[in-house]
Each structure stands twice: as structure tokens, then as C-alpha cells.
Amino acid sequence: MMSVSLRSSFVALILTFSLFFAGCLGGVEPPVIDPNADSDGDGLPNGYELEVGLNPDDSTDAPTCQGRVEFCLQTYDNFTFAETHNSFATSEDGVLYLAANHDTGLTPQWNGGIRAYMLDTHHKSATETSKEDVVFCHGDPDQSLHPCEYSEVDAFAWLTQLSSYMNESPNDVVSILLENYVPIDHLENLFNQTGLLDRTWVRTAGEEWPTLGEMVLSNHSLVVFWDEGDDPQYPWLHHAWTHSWDTPYGEDEQDEMSCDVGRGDREQPVWHLNNWLSNPLGLSDSQRAEQVNDKETLLARAIECWEEVGNRPTFIAVDWWEDGDVVGVTEELNLMQNWTASAPE
């Protein structure tokens, strides 16, 4: 028979051992971190910081996205970017006024806050068709006159400049929508040569869109869409009308503008609100740009469509971006949680 004292010592020893081994096997319990709390007060919840590899206890470890820390939490499809239609077709780029869509080129557009660009890739002419001959032009290649007869813009220089702006502002997310008339490998060469290919975000159809923070922190802050189908060999080229949709464009009258589907899959959360008019010659109407791009007018249209569609426009695309205030409209929208809210003063 074990004495009482000996038995107590034995129990104590067992307890000590079990506690000791429990400690060894289970490790020291880390302090519980509330994923919804913001321990360092930088505007990002702890859970998000851990998910994207930031330090939830260091307020200096917090990026800004599109100029604000909290925008990093927004998903790509829940943010609104100002977009220029035929971004390269500008008087500043030497494009004839009749064929132009804007007065000013990439630098003023970038500095003014445009972060989405619609670009048309063609070969220089019917005989200059190598991968080095890819340029931006606007027009129908089936017409007797090649579209680059009107004017051509150096696509390599243009995208290299964009790449350099993205290097200077790595926390901004940029999108490109291509209307393409060249072989797919010529596009890949163009994006590779200009340093943009490595920055592209790749999305498989049906996947959730990432937060702006994920895109910025992974250095894949460029989304490229094109008007042809998805190709598994070129996953960075997203078929625009599988991954997004747009409203009709180039209406004759302002009251014909709608929130209806022009092209693409209406079920997709990413969409373009197209907002430019055609003149009686079928060209981009500079005369009424001030009217349709007017801040109050365009904001009202965007909010109306946001409500009708059920989610905010991802892009608001305009011609003559210098007229009115498309960038101001997107800034207001991005401060709104939903279409019934008003932007904070």
C-alpha cells in the first residue's frame, strides 16, 4: 500500500509530467487575435493583414491602394475606375481631330486619375505585319483605307510609358481593354517588351475577383481584357465578354443612353458604363462631351445604373475626358457603400 503522502507526491509528479508534456506537444497557446479587430489602427482588420502577409501589430505595415488604405479591402469588382475610350486617339498624339477621341494623351490622363484604357491594336499596314509592327490605330480594317492611314500611335512607346507610371505608383490598379486585330503572340510580345506582362493579374472564369490590396501586394496590379476568347496558353488575356460586360455606346442622343447590356455576360460583376455620344457623321461627339461628362449628370447616371444593375460600374468610359469630371465621379462613387448612400463630405 502506498502511503497517503507518497500517493499525493506520485499524483503531483504525474500531473507535472502531463502538464509538461502537454506544453511540449501543444506548444504555447498564441494570444487570440480577433480577425475583425484592427490592433494597430491602420485601417486594415487583423484577419486581412494576416491573409495578405502584413503585420497586424505594425501600423506602418499597411499599403495604400488607389490612394487610400481602406480601398485595399475593396474587391476589384467593387471599385470604380475612370476609363478613356480609344485612350491613344488624341490630338496630342497627332491623331487627326476628326478621328480623335480626346485632346490629351497618356501623361495628362494618368496624372488626371484615369486608370483604365481602351486600346486598339493593329498592324501598321496590310504589308507591315511583323510583331514589331503592332501600333494603336482606330478604324475598321475591312474598309478600303487601312485604319492606320488616318494616324498611328506607337504602341510600344505608349505602353512603356504606362509601365513606367505603374512603377512610380505601384499601389494603383490599372486595367486595359483591347480591341485587337493582330495575332495573339504579337500581343504577348508587345506586353512583354513593355514590361507589363509580368504585372498582369490572371483570373480563371468564375473565380472571385481579388481585393485591390492582394493585387498591389503581389505586384499583379494590371488586368488585361481583350475582345477575343479565353486561351489557356495566354491566361492573362481575359475575354472581355466572358469576364465582364458593357452598356451600349456611341448613341446619337443622350436620352438613348441606358444601363442595358451591349456585349458580354450580364451575370458578371465587372462592367463598363460607356458614356459617349456619336455626332451625325458617326464620329465621337466632342460638342456634347461637356454635357454627358458633366459631374452631376454622370454621377446621377452611374448611381441609377448601379441600382438597376445591382452593383457599381467597374469602369466609367468616356470620350473627351478633359470635359466634365469623370475622375471626380469615380471618386464620389468609391466613397459610397451603396447607391442609396451619399458620399461623405
Ligand SMILES: [Ca+2]
Ligand atoms: Ca491593422
Ligand SMILES: [Ca+2]
Ligand atoms: Ca498593419
